[in-house]
Structure formats: C-alpha cells, structure tokens
Amino acid sequence: MNVSNHTANQISVAINHKLSERGGRTFNLDVDLDLPAKGITAVFGESGSGKTTLLRCIAGLETSSHGEIRVRGVVWQRETDFIPCHQRRVGYVFQESSLFPHLNVKKNIAFGISRSPSQLDTEHYHEIIELMGLASLLQQYPDQLSGGERQRAAIARALIIEPDLLLMDEPLASLDMKRKQEILPYLESVHEKLDVPIIYVTHSIDEVARLADYLVVLEEGKVIANGGLKEVLSNIEHPLHLGEETGVVVEAEVRERDSEWNLIRATFEGGELWIRDGGDEIGHNIRIRILARDVSLALSEHTDTSIINRLRVEVEKIQYVVGQSMLLVSLKAGNSTIIARLSRRSAHHLNINEGMEVWAQIKGVAILR
Amino acid sequence: MGFSEADIGAILLTLRLATTVTILLLLFGAPLAWWLARTSSRFKGPIGALIALPLVLPPTVLGFYLLLALGPNGPIGQFTQSLGLGTFAFSYSGLVIGSIFYSLPFVVQPLQNAFDAVGERPLEVAATLGAGPVDRFFSIALPLAKPGFFTAAVLGFAHTVGEFGVVLMIGGNIPGETRVVSVQIYDHVEALAYDQANQLALLMVVFSFLILLSVYGMQKKSHRQVLRFSQ
Known part of the structure; x- marks a missing residue:
C-alpha cells in the first residue's frame, strides 16, 4: 500500500x-x-x-x-x-x-x-x-x-x-x-x-x-x-428537488440575550438575526437554517410588520422554472447567500432583477445546533 | 420380563451406529449446508435435490445401489479391496456409509435453514470489523446457527436409529455387527415372539416421541422453522 x-x-x-x-x-x-x-x-x-x-x-x-x-x-x-x-x-x-x-x-x-x-x-x-x-x-x-x-x-x-x-x-x-x-x-x-x-x-x-x-x-x-x-x-441553478424544504444553512455566533422577549441576537457574515431563545450561551457558534418559503422580499424597509428580521440584500440570481407559479431568488447578504421563494407574479410586480438591492424579510429561523 | 442379551446388544449397536453417523454427518454436513445456503451456483438445485433423494426413495432402492457400489465389483468395493480392507458390504463400516447417505438430508436441511436464517448482514458487519472469511464462519455463522446444529444432530441421530430397509440391504443381520434394534424387532416378529418385539417397539416409540418433542420445543423457542419438511 x-x-x-x-x-x-x-x-x-x-x-x-x-x-x-x-x-x-x-x-x-x-x-x-x-x-x-x-x-x-x-x-x-x-x-x-x-x-x-x-x-x-x-x-x-x-x-x-x-x-x-x-x-x-x-x-x-x-x-x-x-x-x-x-x-x-x-x-x-x-x-x-x-x-x-x-x-x-x-x-x-x-x-x-x-x-x-x-x-x-x-x-x-x-x-x-x-x-x-x-x-x-x-x-x-x-x-x-x-x-x-x-x-x-x-x-x-x-x-x-x-x-x-x-x-x-x-x-x-x-x-x-x-x-x-x-x-x-x-x-x-x-x-x-x-x-x-x-x-x-x-x-x-x-x-x-x-x-x-x-x-x-x-x-x-x-x-x-x-x-x-x-x-x-x-445554489439555485441545480435545484435539489427539496420543495418546501429548500433553504440555506448559515453559521452564526450568539451575541446577546434579550430575556424580556425570550430572544437571542446572533450575527453571521450577512448581518444579524433575532432568534427564539433556545438556551444557547453567548459566544457560542450555532448553525441555523433559513427556508426559502420563509423569506419574502420588499423594495423598501417595512417597520410596520410583525417580521423582526429584515436584511438588506442584493439579488444575485433568479431561477425561473417554465410552467411553475413560483420561482427562487438567491440573495447576497454580505458573504452569505440566502434563498427566497416568491410567486412569479410578485417578482414581475416588484420588477425584481439581478443586481438589485432589496429587503429580505425573514419570517422563521430555526437553530439546528 | 426384561430385555434379553441379544436385545441389549442390538440397542448398544444401534446407539454406537447412530452416534458415529451423527458426528460424521455434522462434520461433513456443515460445510455442505454452508455452501448450499450461500452459493448462487447453478449446481445448487441439482445438489440440493440429490441430497434430498433419500427422503422420497424407498430405502431398499438406496440400499440396493449402495450394495452394488460397496460389493466386490462395485467402484467403492474395488477401491477398498485395493487398499487391502476387503469389502464393506455386510459389515459395520458398510452400515455407517449407508446410514450417512440415508440420514444426510435430515442433517443438511436444518443446517442449511439455520445458515440461511443467519443472513448476509452479520457476516458483512464482521468483515467491516476485520474478520476474514474463515473467522466469520467460526465466530459468527456457527454460533448464530447453533439451534440448527441441535436440530440436525437430534434428527440425524433419531433417523439413523429408525432405519431398517437400508440396513437389511447392505448390512444383513449379523449379531453385534449389523443387527440393530429395528432388525431385532423384525426377527422377534418372525419368531412370533410378540412380547419381546413389543418391548423393543415401545422403546422406539417413546424414544422417537421424546426426540421430536425436544425439536418442536426448540422451534417454539427460536420462533422459526428449523425443519423445512416438517410443515
């Protein structure tokens, strides 16, 4: 050998x-x-x-x-x-x-x-x-x-x-x-x-x-x-046929605990997120998952919404699938990428184009570990 | 009235024969059953059928051909004569050889079923843990197939004890050499000694029942069929 x-x-x-x-x-x-x-x-x-x-x-x-x-x-x-x-x-x-x-x-x-x-x-x-x-x-x-x-x-x-x-x-x-x-x-x-x-x-x-x-x-x-x-x-160009499970994983670090609202603040390469407090200690690295179906886009920052996580992102790529009502958009947040799933009609209505700066509104974030 | 000296001689001879045959069959039958359980060779079917033949053939047919083979002009007879051993027809050795063929399916089939039941997985696991083929056979297959060995031994023994046709054909009726219990019973009946025949026959009934009871008890415990043809 x-x-x-x-x-x-x-x-x-x-x-x-x-x-x-x-x-x-x-x-x-x-x-x-x-x-x-x-x-x-x-x-x-x-x-x-x-x-x-x-x-x-x-x-x-x-x-x-x-x-x-x-x-x-x-x-x-x-x-x-x-x-x-x-x-x-x-x-x-x-x-x-x-x-x-x-x-x-x-x-x-x-x-x-x-x-x-x-x-x-x-x-x-x-x-x-x-x-x-x-x-x-x-x-x-x-x-x-x-x-x-x-x-x-x-x-x-x-x-x-x-x-x-x-x-x-x-x-x-x-x-x-x-x-x-x-x-x-x-x-x-x-x-x-x-x-x-x-x-x-x-x-x-x-x-x-x-x-x-x-x-x-x-x-x-x-x-x-x-x-x-x-x-x-x-990578939305090679879809993995994950359907509802399509989404990204990011590594983040716990920075702050807000015990009044039971939330923690975690930062990752693309910004910061407020996440439901799962007991992770400050300074710990956590892995979180953001599903595409939980990410929506807005052209301006909305403060009059229940969604607390809003990130300034750049549209990187749009993946059209002929004959389908939904499409995937990959978004650059700092060095990280997240994916949003929108209806084709919304994308058309907002006139989403590659290279555009938009606000990603993240409805749900899950701590994996 | 107890057993006569001749009766006891026949019983001891039968036990000696059955023990010898069982030990030999377990030694030869285990590799054969292992091969049958794991091979995908096209000879698997024919060889399996050949081994099962004694199940359906009249013992006299088996005995007849063995007699020819073992006799002075048969291939085995010529071979044993060339070694200076004489012929095995009408001798204890001939009886052992005949019984091995006669009881072969009763030993090989339970062993084959037991090896089948072990399956491929434990052997693959053992391979990933560094065990080579021979090691896998002794450390995994044999212990896991233990209930099959018990059934095979018991059935091989019992079936040898119960043979009659093959014994008559190749063993004849020589006291102390080939006169086993079943032949002794036949002799008693010929001589109209029904009481003595009954004693020995009853002994066989009780013995056979206890043997089968132990096998079926074993099957119940291990939740699986170890005897393919008992269904």
Whole structure:
C-alpha cells in the first residue's frame, strides 16, 4: 500500500458498478468524487439513487465493482487490486441494528478490537464508551436495548477500531422521531471530538442540514451536486428537488440575550438575526437554517410588520422554472447567500432583477445546533 | 420380563451406529449446508435435490445401489479391496456409509435453514470489523446457527436409529455387527415372539416421541422453522 503525501487529506472515489436488481431492472452507479478527509460528508438522495451501493463499494462489500478508491493516500481499490473489506481500515454503521445477537455490548465492541492490526489505546476506548454513553450498558445483550442504544453501541463498535473512514448508512432511519433526537447529539460530539472523516448517507434533508459539512447529491446513480454544504444548498441553478424544504444553512455566533422577549441576537457574515431563545450561551457558534418559503422580499424597509428580521440584500440570481407559479431568488447578504421563494407574479410586480438591492424579510429561523 | 442379551446388544449397536453417523454427518454436513445456503451456483438445485433423494426413495432402492457400489465389483468395493480392507458390504463400516447417505438430508436441511436464517448482514458487519472469511464462519455463522446444529444432530441421530430397509440391504443381520434394534424387532416378529418385539417397539416409540418433542420445543423457542419438511 503506497502512501503519497499530496492525497493524504483526501478521499477519492471513482466507481462504476452495475447492479441488476430484482425485477430485472439494472442499476448503474457511476461516480467520480474527491472528498475531504475530515468532517461529515453527507450523501443525499432519494431511495434507489445508489447511496447505499456507493457506501458498500467504498467498504469493499460489493466485490464486483470497478474503479479506484484511495483513502488518505492508501489505495483500497485500483484496476485489479482489490483490498477485501476485512483488510480496509473502515468503520461501517448499518441502517438497522447490526449488533451480533449472541454477544453482549462489551463483546460486540471487543470483536473489532481483537481483529484490529493496531494496538488498542485504552484512553481512546474509554473516550468512545463515554462519548456514546455506554458505560452502564456494557453487560447488556442487544435484545435488552432500545433502538437508540443499539445504534449507539454499533457506532462505538465502528469507532473503537480507529478507522481511516467511517461510513454511516442512514443510521437514524430505523428510529422514531424521539430516538432520532436522542442520538443526534451523540453524532455531533463524534464530529466535534474525533477527527475521523465520516460519509453519512441519508434521505433526510434535516439530518443533512444539521450534521453535514460537505454534501454530495445523488440521483439515479449519478452525482448531480457536490460541494460545501452551504454552497450546494444555496445554489439555485441545480435545484435539489427539496420543495418546501429548500433553504440555506448559515453559521452564526450568539451575541446577546434579550430575556424580556425570550430572544437571542446572533450575527453571521450577512448581518444579524433575532432568534427564539433556545438556551444557547453567548459566544457560542450555532448553525441555523433559513427556508426559502420563509423569506419574502420588499423594495423598501417595512417597520410596520410583525417580521423582526429584515436584511438588506442584493439579488444575485433568479431561477425561473417554465410552467411553475413560483420561482427562487438567491440573495447576497454580505458573504452569505440566502434563498427566497416568491410567486412569479410578485417578482414581475416588484420588477425584481439581478443586481438589485432589496429587503429580505425573514419570517422563521430555526437553530439546528 | 426384561430385555434379553441379544436385545441389549442390538440397542448398544444401534446407539454406537447412530452416534458415529451423527458426528460424521455434522462434520461433513456443515460445510455442505454452508455452501448450499450461500452459493448462487447453478449446481445448487441439482445438489440440493440429490441430497434430498433419500427422503422420497424407498430405502431398499438406496440400499440396493449402495450394495452394488460397496460389493466386490462395485467402484467403492474395488477401491477398498485395493487398499487391502476387503469389502464393506455386510459389515459395520458398510452400515455407517449407508446410514450417512440415508440420514444426510435430515442433517443438511436444518443446517442449511439455520445458515440461511443467519443472513448476509452479520457476516458483512464482521468483515467491516476485520474478520476474514474463515473467522466469520467460526465466530459468527456457527454460533448464530447453533439451534440448527441441535436440530440436525437430534434428527440425524433419531433417523439413523429408525432405519431398517437400508440396513437389511447392505448390512444383513449379523449379531453385534449389523443387527440393530429395528432388525431385532423384525426377527422377534418372525419368531412370533410378540412380547419381546413389543418391548423393543415401545422403546422406539417413546424414544422417537421424546426426540421430536425436544425439536418442536426448540422451534417454539427460536420462533422459526428449523425443519423445512416438517410443515
């Protein structure tokens, strides 16, 4: 295995894989991606878009795939070289609980450790156990755990072997809303505290908005968008078919708390926003989401409205879709971009043009984390 | 009236035969069942059918061909003679070979079902955790298929105890060598010793019932069918 330095902080995946599914339909996954070897890369797409197949190819579980895979400079696959799954330094968290039913949590976690080529660092072990909140569950068997606990144990099992890359295939999809909310903070702390790169497959744009740093959008086995989360979400030229969920994500810092009205003031690159107080401390960085349907435009600043967040912005681009009543407008607020969704009639009525300065009125802002 | 010496000899011989056959079948049957459960080879169907043949063939047919094969002019007979072992027809070894074929489906099918039930996922998980193919078989597939091994062992044992046609064809009726319980019962009936026949027959009924009870109890506990042809 050759390690060359210039690719040590990169994951490159070029895969061509034909799959014939039941019912005779053949499915072709054809991607060529260079991903950062840090943070969370979300792979987003509808079911059947090839997300899971892509992960399985990266892990080496699809043995008939063609292509080239390099992770941090190590070749996992190239032409006739195919490192089998069990020799790739990969962690894999499956969609449903995948704990071995005949082993308790501790032995499930130990399974990978005893087969790992590197020595176990006890400090790392305790860090992971604590991070995933498993200390009191180690003696339990999988059928004694809740869905969320099982998934936490599976994540710990994948992390403990210190993989070069962690693959997660819709780890929350089998959980109900409450369990999802319970597990998301654990995923965030993995992101924060460990430097393992994660490829996270999901069909939930909420999870993407909350967790991802980098976004790859798949459609019928092809990459239709790929880049930093903020850039991809704010690019209206390649619509992601998110419908009502179309919107942007911005990083902001909490500056001030107004306890009389239960609001906080947060600043981002494009200005400041007053947001419902969710208990975030002053000085903290928060990630917020602004949906296009919650942004309306006005030619002058209106003070006689219930909307408290008004930003001076410049119209960057207008995306017309023939035959539709609505259109998307991307707006430059400082260095940030937000998107507004208007009816075509309003755009015509206000005579909105690219380069124009307008007021964006933001009705709703959600803190993601 | 208790069991005669000949009866006890037959019972011990039967137990020895069934134990030997069961152990051999588990050793050979496990890899075969593993292959059948996981292969997509076009030979899967024909080989599966071949293994299941003893389920539908009259034991005399199986016994007849085995007799030919094991006899002095048969391929196996020629082979064993060339090794200086003589022929296995009408011997305990011949009986073991015949019983292995006869009981094969009763061991392979529960094992195959158990391996099927394990599924691909746990093995893939093990691979992502660094376990190679052999490691995966021993650390994941075998423990997860344990109920199947129990059923296979019990059924293979019981079915060997219960064979008659194959024994008569290739084993004959040699006391201490090939005269098993079922043959002994036949002898008692021939001799009109109905009381003695009844004793042994009743023992077989009780034994078989208890065996099946343990298998069905096991199925209830594991919530799945381990015996495909018991439906």
